[in-house]
Amino acid sequence: MSALLEVRGLSVEFDLKDGAVSRVIDGLNFELAAGRTLGIVGESGCGKSMTALAIMRLVPVPPGRIAEGAIRLAGENLLDASEARMREVRGNDVSMIFQEPMTSLNPVYTIGDQIGETVRLHQGLSRRDARDRAIEMLRAVSIPAPEKRVDEYPHQLSGGMRQRVMIAMALACRPQVLIADEPTTALDVTVQAQIFDLLKELQQQTEAAVILITHDMGAIAEMAQRVVVMYAGRKVEEAPVDEMLTNPKHPYTRGLIACVPHLEADPALERPPLMEIPGVVPSVAELGRGGCPFAPRCAEAMDRCPQDMPPETAVGEDHTAACWLYSATEAAA
Amino acid sequence: MTESTPAVPAEEPVVIEVERPWREVWRMFRANRAAVAGLVTLLLIVLVTVLGPFVYPVDPFAAAGPLLLPPGEQGFLLGTDQQGRDLVIGLLYGSQSTLTVGAAAAAITITIGILFGALAGYYRGWVEEVLMRITEFFQVLPPLLLAMVVVLLFSPSIYSISIAIGVVSWPATARLVRAEFLRLRELDFVKAERAIGARNARIIWTIILPNAAPPLIVSAALSVGIAILFEAGLAFLQLSDPNVMSWGYLISVNRPQILEAWWPVTFPGLAIFITVLSVSLIGDGLNDAFNPKLRQR
């Protein structure tokens, strides 16, 4: 199984107002094969959305920049590609669905125009053919009466419908990689399930590799085969989904997974205190001081945790975690 | 502005604004050099206006020397105008009219604006409908023309001019106050007051209005500047109090001679410009001090 998408040592930095530099993604590694789904989980501010933008090379520059690493799509390093080449890749080889379907569509153009724009750009279709393709895509994402809907504006559609339109738009050029950034967070629970079913079905048809970014372990369990857990810009654990759910190693992952049954059994009550510790995002600005960024919130933190960064360590078959609990070797320092 | 843009940024932490000490605003304001320069200039102008008549107790309309004397000659620092009046005296006395009308008209603007905006935004329903229709009606009338008609019919005086300017300028303030009220009335601390049965008048004037103060203060500063420009414009159109010297009046009477003498027109105009500019810098400074997060705009 060779990797379609390979992310190696990816680091993204942002210049802060006071002249300091914040490393919002730090040495991230993962890979993904065609037809497979990789879940990336973490709290907001952990860098998962920035990872998506980095793959698309849409990190806002300035103040941000991709500091180092490689992003290889079918062997081609996207970080070396020209801006013109990236425009060919975006929307064509790599597409993205965003979190906010209510605001991610341009309010002043019809959805047909917006879907058609992608295929006209990348496949050089005529206006009429693009419209036909738009209708076809709307049908593929199960929007009723697509011939009529194609001429409607985003405000005439519900949130779930709009997310379907976003999916139609993202898949219109049959991309090799689809990045779905919290695609259902803004939607009702019943609609969430429909969107996930739709994504799975379309993935089977198109053989696209999917990166599903979410903070919802339940969604990961349903959609993904592999999962990467991120915290403060770093990968803290990676494993196949079943392994991760049944045998989480990193204290942070354990906390995340502990949330899921609680939510089902007793909504809103008894959330682990982990989720309520403030100050997660600012801690990113303090990165690079050497210690494990999770240490201040970690119940199992040891003396060395705030000082030394734990390396990525194998903790099982095909299962790694970055935590001193499992690291056999002492840090060289 | 459009229907689907949410007019109300729901989670705006307004309570913090109430509790933010005014000292903090003053600190922010002080750090803004342009705003401080504006404040100092305006205070100087006020000082000169108040003291001027004591230092030079003369009739500003009376001739003091030869006609159209260039600046600096025969001891006239800024020269004389086409009737031989000393321009220094003209500017000194002219600021009275400018500042009085500016302050009075702005006060009227703000009062009517608050009244209309507060009632419309708080009560909504037919009250809002009626009040906003009246506001729209006043926005249809070109403000200067309406002021011209009022001043002409009621003969020009400091009072009629102030009232006319106030009466034509309030719609913008009313809209601002209404928008603030629409936003604030939905917030929890206002709902709480209503829940414990506070009277409407109390909620409007002591709960919501103080929270709407920051944008209102900024808008008041801008209103003063606009009123000063209006006063100058009316005086330029020869609608000024015949007994009160005014910068706009000086420009108006000396306009026919501009090609021979630039100074009797240039200096009063500069005076207007500098005054309005100071007021505007103060307004910008207050705006930045109230909304530190918007500073980069």
Added chain:
Amino acid sequence: MRLPAVIAKRLGYALALLFAVLVLNFTLLYLAPGDAAETIAGEAGGASPEMLAKIRKDYGLDLPFLDQLYLYLLKVVQGDFGHSFYFDQPVTTVIFENLAPTLLLVVSSLLIAISFGTFLGVFAARRPNGLLSQIITVLALLGYALPVFWTGIMLIILLASVIPLFPTSGMDSGPLGAAGFGYVWEVLHHLALPVLTLSTIYLAFYSRLSRASMMDVLGADYIRTARAKGLNERVVVFKHALRNAVLPVVTFAGLQFGALFSGAVLVETVFSWPGLGTLAFDSILRRDTPTLLGILFFSALIVIVANLLTDLAYRLVDPRIKSAARA
């Protein structure tokens, strides 16, 4: 609501507004101190007793207020806005002669201010702390603080004595001027300075407005979507962002038409531009009240029409608006 229904409703509202303007006009006349007949006659040759008697009879000045108002409105409905005793002509005739130059001045100033302002704003938005942004901030301060009539006079002094490029008064070169296309050129030549003066204030305003609006829009989620499609930056800015960013500009264009008219009165007076503004100024000097009231009415009419057009324009740009563009 369908478009015809919207237009019908707007027209009805516009008529109600015009009616209100008339009532206001008359009430002001009624409330004004002094003899209404003398006010109306103005300085028309000392106003003979016969003339005053005729005015009293025409306007029913000895009747109660409501009867007088009724008489006034009845005349207006018949197209009679009163008589200018100075010109000894119906007010409407006097006004119609001066209408076109004002429209020319106001509309061209607004168009220039909006188009250049938006252009500057869009470019400034891409570098919020760049030189252009700073220039716009300074321009906006100047535009707010400079008395427009004084700016006009300063331009006249500058251009009359230092660089005489443009004529400084009037609209054409008089009976000795050119005809046909030459005349158009002549008018444009005369138009340059008044338009420059009037549009500069609003140019600053619109560039600041569109800059802020563009900065907002460029941060919107749908702009990120557009970039993620692989569109190039030009298409992102000019197709996806601009049309959204221009919405507040359109709103303000309608709201500001009245203010623009006010500026026009001053600018016309400075440049002796033969429009309604100069006429209004002359009416003040002559105490020609009926003409001044007529100008107030017709300028309100123009503002109302401009607002209707803005409403329709807004509908063209923003598909979301189904009932009214007003906030």
